[in-house]
Amino acid sequence: MAIRDKYDLEELGNEMEEFVFQELEKQLDAISDDDICKCHDCVLDMICLSLNQLEPRYRVSLMGTLYAKVESQELEEKIKHVVADVLMKVSQNPGH
Ligand SMILES: [Zn+2]
Known part of the structure; x- marks a missing residue:
């Protein structure tokens, strides 16, 4: 059974x-x-590196749209910190 064919993974x-x-x-x-x-390239690198350092938050959205809201101050701070760190790393050492 091909999950991809049978279910709407979108x-x-x-x-x-x-x-x-x-x-x-x-x-x-x-x-x-x-x-x-x-x-x-740099922006996609920043996104990948940031996402790899953060816990994923998968959910099923019947609307097809995600109305995401960070639910805690702690998580918000962590995201800010990770993104700032990655932004600096990529800008100092771009992949091109
Ligand atoms: Zn670039």
């Missing part, structure tokens, strides 16, 4: 992705384009 979503997108957007907006590379 309804699966990782809320942590949304949290990281929002935080990265905020932090990148606060830095001038002259000070950091915001190209496609």
Whole structure:
């Protein structure tokens, strides 16, 4: 049985992705384009590295849309910290 063919896996979503997108957007907006590379490769690297350091938050969304909200101050701080750290690492050592 092919799970992929039998079930609609599009309804699966990782809320942590949304949290990281929002935080990265905020932090990148606060830095001038002259000070950091915001190209496609660097930003995708930042997203991957951040997500690999954070616990996934998978859920089923019947709406197909995720209205994600960070539920604790502690988690919010952790996401901020991870994203800031990754942002600096990638900008200092871009993959190109
Ligand atoms: Zn770049």
